[in-house]
Every structure is written in C-alpha cells, then in structure tokens.
Amino acid sequence: SRADGHSFNRLCHHTLGYMGPTIVVAKDKLGRVAGCYNHSRWIDSLSFQGSMDSVLFTLAPRFSALKVDRSQKACKGRHFLYLSSQTATTNKHGRWPCGGCGGGGEGGRTRLWIDAELEKLKWVGAAACATYPGGGDDWTPQDGEIEVCEVWGCGGRDAEVAQEQYRKRQALMAEQARKVDRQAMFGGGSSHWKDNPDKFILDIAGITGAGNDFYGDLDKEPPPE
Known part of the structure; x- marks a missing residue:
C-alpha cells in the first residue's frame, strides 16, 4: 500500500491470476500485524476458497499461526480463505461479510478480516472456528485502522508469467465487452x-x-x- 495507496482493487490486482502461493499481510496503526497464507490461486468470489494448506497468522504483538484441522478430510463447508471485491448486500453464506479478504470463523464472524475499503484490519483470536481450531493471539480492541497492506508472491517467475497472461486475457475481454455490434x-x-x-x-x-x-x-x- 505504500507503493499503490490504500485500494482494495490494487490488492485484487496483485493477487488475482497469480498461479502460486501468496501471503497477504496487513499492519494497523497500533503496530499489530496479521495475515494469511494461500497455497492455491486466489479468485474474486462470494464463496470461501483456499485449501487444507491455508494458514492464518499474527506477527505482532505476538506470533501465532493457525493451521487447518486435517482430521476432517472434507473441504466442503470449510472457511479457509475469502476474497471478494463485490459489494453485494449478501453473499452465498448469508450473514458473512461480502467485500473484503479474510478467513476462518463461524456464524458470520471471521477470525481475520480486511475490509473492502482497506481501512480496517480485524483479528479475533478467540473466535469459534471449526476450520482453524485453537486460539491465536487475542487483540484488544479487535480491529484497527490499516497502515500498510502487502501481497507477497512465493511462486517464482512462472507464477508471474501466468499472472501477466491472465491480465492480458482480462484486458482483451474488457475491450471486447466495450465493442457494440451496431x-x-x-x-x-x-x-x-x-x-x-x-x-x-x-x-x-x-x-x-x-x-x-x-x-x-x-x-x-x-x-x-
């Protein structure tokens, strides 16, 4: 966000189409740091995504890492990760937030949440969560104003090339959509x-x-x- 400003669209720009693992990390103005690791590619969707390798974490004021409960083999219904730029009033999960990035939690309350305005970072270490059991660092207050948000790509050059090709396809589709068959x-x-x-x-x-x-x-x- 230092380079691109506070824009959720820029966050999506740097995550979507990247065919490799990524880390999304945010720091609030109280100095607290939290984020998530996604081993799969991100999609802009009103549904949860991610995999059994997803991780939620805090780096400050205390390090904590929440891993997926692997005793449950099924992925359906698991709240691994979430990313959506859409501003719908409701999503496929009812009470859950719509636009933003995060993961974990139950009953409409995520453990990690970055809002769609890229203004608030929220971490609820003690939230009920069947996907990421166990307690993490507990923040008081639970949310703070975002100072910095970054995306780190961990997939090497091949993942970057795949993202470049994805952006070219998206630009071509947008151009075709603008053309009108008179x-x-x-x-x-x-x-x-x-x-x-x-x-x-x-x-x-x-x-x-x-x-x-x-x-x-x-x-x-x-x-x-």
Missing part, C-alpha cells in the same frame, strides 16, 4: 426487423409508431393524403 442493436442481421425483439421494446416505448392507430407497424406505408 448492426444487431438496430435490428440488422439475418432476421427481419418485424421479428426482432428490439422492435417490441421500441413499440412499447411508442418510438416505432406502434401506438398510432394508422401506423401499427413501420413496415406499413402511411395512407395517402
């Missing part, structure tokens, strides 16, 4: 204008003259005067 917009193509769904919308708006008793259809010629 012919299709105005009823062009192989289908007749009468059968085009756009005509029905324009009829309702009264633009085509469909609301006029004489001109119920643009294909009809107006009567001679």
Whole structure:
C-alpha cells in the first residue's frame, strides 16, 4: 500500500491470476500485524476458497499461526480463505461479510478480516472456528485502522508469467465487452426487423409508431393524403 495507496482493487490486482502461493499481510496503526497464507490461486468470489494448506497468522504483538484441522478430510463447508471485491448486500453464506479478504470463523464472524475499503484490519483470536481450531493471539480492541497492506508472491517467475497472461486475457475481454455490434442493436442481421425483439421494446416505448392507430407497424406505408 505504500507503493499503490490504500485500494482494495490494487490488492485484487496483485493477487488475482497469480498461479502460486501468496501471503497477504496487513499492519494497523497500533503496530499489530496479521495475515494469511494461500497455497492455491486466489479468485474474486462470494464463496470461501483456499485449501487444507491455508494458514492464518499474527506477527505482532505476538506470533501465532493457525493451521487447518486435517482430521476432517472434507473441504466442503470449510472457511479457509475469502476474497471478494463485490459489494453485494449478501453473499452465498448469508450473514458473512461480502467485500473484503479474510478467513476462518463461524456464524458470520471471521477470525481475520480486511475490509473492502482497506481501512480496517480485524483479528479475533478467540473466535469459534471449526476450520482453524485453537486460539491465536487475542487483540484488544479487535480491529484497527490499516497502515500498510502487502501481497507477497512465493511462486517464482512462472507464477508471474501466468499472472501477466491472465491480465492480458482480462484486458482483451474488457475491450471486447466495450465493442457494440451496431448492426444487431438496430435490428440488422439475418432476421427481419418485424421479428426482432428490439422492435417490441421500441413499440412499447411508442418510438416505432406502434401506438398510432394508422401506423401499427413501420413496415406499413402511411395512407395517402
């Protein structure tokens, strides 16, 4: 955040598409440091993600590391990690926060949370958590104002190349989405204008003259005067 400013979009920019392990770490203005390790690639999603190798940790004021409970083999329903830039009012997990980054916890309360404004860092060491059992460093107060947030890539050059290719694909898709097929917009193509769904919308708006008793259809010629 020293280089790019406080922007959650920049956090996503540096994590998405990176095909290797990453560490997300944040420090608040009280000097407390917490973060997470993701062995898998990140995705921007309203669902939990990560793997059995995910870790939540604190570095200051005291070191603590919370590892996944491997006695439960199933990954479904586990709250490994979470990353979403979306601002929906609710996500697939009901009471859980939507936009932000974090992991762990139960009942809508994560153990680690970085909000979507990149303003608040929260760590709840004593929170109930079936994914990361055991207690970590307990903070009072539990949240603080973020001073620095960083992403560390641990996958080497191959992971960086994969991310560069991902960004090129995303840019290409965005450019294609901006292009408008004007012919299709105005009823062009192989289908007749009468059968085009756009005509029905324009009829309702009264633009085509469909609301006029004489001109119920643009294909009809107006009567001679």
